[in-house]
Amino acid sequence: MAKSNLYGAMVLTAQDMQLMIIDQKSQVVLERISAPLHLGADLFEGHRLDPSVGDEVIVILERFLQILRDYHVTNYRLVASHTIARAENIDYIRDHIFIMTGETLHFMTVNEESLFAYEAAAQLLPDFDKLISGHTVLMQIGASMVHFMLFIDGQLLLTRELFLGPMQVATQLQDLEHRVESYQEMLSDYLHSKLVSLYQFLPEQRFDRVILMGSKLHLLDHLIPRGQRFVELSLADFDQQFQRVVEMTPQDLLNESNIPADQTNEVLPLFLLLDEVFDHLQVKQIELTDFKVIDGCVIDEVGHHHQNAHNTDPTSQVMLSAAYELARRFHVDEQHQQSVVKFATQLFDRLKKLHGLGAHERLLLQLAAILQDSGLFIDSTRHAFHSEYIINHSEMLGLRADEQVAVAAIARYHSSETVSADLSRFNISMANRMVMVKLAAILRLADALDDSRLHKISSISVSIKKPQVIIRATANDDIELETWTFNKKRRFFEEIYGFTPQLQRTGRF
Numbered sequence: 001m002a003k004s005n006l007y008g009a010m011v012l013t014a015q016d017m018q019l020m021i022i023d024q025k026s027q028v029v030l031e032r033i034s035a036p037l038h039l040g041a042d043l044f045e046g047h048r049l050d051p052s053v054g055d056e057v058i059v060i061l062e063r064f065l066q067i068l069r070d071y072h073v074t075n076y077r078l079v080a081s082h083t084i085a086r087a088e089n090i091d092y093i094r095d096h097i098f099i100m101t102g103e104t105l106h107f108m109t110v111n112e113e114s115l116f117a118y119e120a121a122a123q124l125l126p127d128f129d130k131l132i133s134g135h136t137v138l139m140q141i142g143a144s145m146v147h148f149m150l151f152i153d154g155q156l157l158l159t160r161e162l163f164l165g166p167m168q169v170a171t172q173l174q175d176l177e178h179r180v181e182s183y184q185e186m187l188s189d190y191l192h193s194k195l196v197s198l199y200q201f202l203p204e205q206r207f208d209r210v211i212l213m214g215s216k217l218h219l220l221d222h223l224i225p226r227g228q229r230f231v232e233l234s235l236a237d238f239d240q241q242f243q244r245v246v247e248m249t250p251q252d253l254l255n256e257s258n259i260p261a262d263q264t265n266e267v268l269p270l271f272l273l274l275d276e277v278f279d280h281l282q283v284k285q286i287e288l289t290d291f292k293v294i295d296g297c298v299i300d301e302v303g304h305h306h307q308n309a310h311n312t313d314p315t316s317q318v319m320l321s322a323a324y325e326l327a328r329r330f331h332v333d334e335q336h337q338q339s340v341v342k343f344a345t346q347l348f349d350r351l352k353k354l355h356g357l358g359a360h361e362r363l364l365l366q367l368a369a370i371l372q373d374s375g376l377f378i379d380s381t382r383h384a385f386h387s388e389y390i391i392n393h394s395e396m397l398g399l400r401a402d403e404q405v406a407v408a409a410i411a412r413y414h415s416s417e418t419v420s421a422d423l424s425r426f427n428i429s430m431a432n433r434m435v436m437v438k439l440a441a442i443l444r445l446a447d448a449l450d451d452s453r454l455h456k457i458s459s460i461s462v463s464i465k466k467p468q469v470i471i472r473a474t475a476n477d478d479i480e481l482e483t484w485t486f487n488k489k490r491r492f493f494e495e496i497y498g499f500t501p502q503l504q505r506t507g508r509f
Helices: 039-047 052-070 090-101 112-125 166-176 183-199 215-223 235-246 251-258 261-280 293-305 315-327 335-350 360-371 382-393 401-410 430-448 480-497
Strands: 004-011 016-022 028-036 075-081 135-142 146-152 155-162 211-215 229-232 285-289 455-463 467-477 499-507
Touching: 004 039, 004 052, 004 293, 016 052, 016 251, 016 293, 016 401, 028 052, 028 335, 028 455, 039 166, 052 090, 112 135, 112 293, 112 315, 112 499, 135 215, 155 183, 155 235, 155 315, 166 183, 166 261, 183 251, 183 261, 211 215, 211 261, 215 261, 215 285, 229 235, 235 401, 251 315, 293 430, 315 335, 315 360, 335 360, 335 430, 360 382, 360 401, 360 430, 382 401, 401 430, 467 480, 480 499
Parallel strands: 004 075, 135 211, 211 285, 467 499
Antiparallel strands: 004 016, 016 028, 135 146, 146 155, 229 285, 455 467
16 A cells, blocks of 8 residues: 555644645645644633643544544644643553543643744745845744744744743733733833843844744734735834724624733733833834744655755754854854864764764754853853753754754763763753764864864764774864874773764975
């Protein structure tokens, strides 16, 4: 039987559960369904979910599974937003879902959700590259969180996540709505106070355009023409809508829109949030879309379906761009960084027969190489440990939780001061640990090749002659320090691969 090209994604959020089925070959969407859920108040107020939530999810899930069977879809995934993963009792609900349906609920990280937002916009918006060629903000607005991605001249400048989703804000401040003299003014002050942590990282220049997407933008769906998935608005268009909204009562909203009664209190926080951001960034043009995280989930899977040998796809490039920007925040030496990334990538490509890894592991190595010295910003003593902490506690665009742990560990293990054998503390599978140490061993050698930070080695060639790996370095100066450091760091490589690296210099000085 021929393998099916169909893929199904199911996404559980604080307000609904969605199903999407796509033909990966033609990229035609065959089915798109949404069913409402009501998890927000319980989740945001008590950090727990009512046990009945599991039963509610199971009813919807069984209906979705039947639709998947009707389409003969065998390749599918059930995921939940990272907000739901924060619930204290989520493991019990997850186990209940598994017992009743046999399906495992996976959790997205904030890094994955940010990447899915980018992939949805990049794939579904015409001329996306042109749209981000100036100064552009991509905002993904969910029930609890708002993701910001800021682009300047096509390059990703910053990613940031804030707990400012309309449902989150409305739930947190609901007790004040009828107790303060001006709820709107108090709400504006609250939003501004939280946005300052974003503003402080921005250059002092205006942003031309904002791209809006996310689950909570259904509150603005009426502005998108029927049959379309996006529309361009001017700031004047938005201001007109804003003035209407701030003057409306909850009953007005019910009468004039299709907003559910339990969501009318989210409209004002949403519009005040947008108004604050637009004013501060001096936005002139708005791309309003109905794109959701599930679009990005599916697009990402289709991308993996067609993945090439090396990580040259736009998704990998934006992940690398985000890592470079994070490294700049910690004042990483860019020339040394470039040398290490170059040598690490070359060693990976030329040692493929030994490590047997693929394009995604290559990307993980590059991310670790970019950030391996970020810990020097904190302290030069044991800086590799500080680098690990920074990576584990930063937004690393696109990475799963276990991948972020692995990248952090690879960066930590680039230092010869790190104990080689201590792997038990890493809460990842043995297979992932082996990937981690294989990549760390390569990164150690790459770092040693520019140990003086003087960039003496211009290029390398690699040959495998058992029991040795011969690395010939073209240099027009002595590389005594690099050779001494290389010989110290190669022991880890020997432990992992069973081959002894030898560094030989070519060229005159």
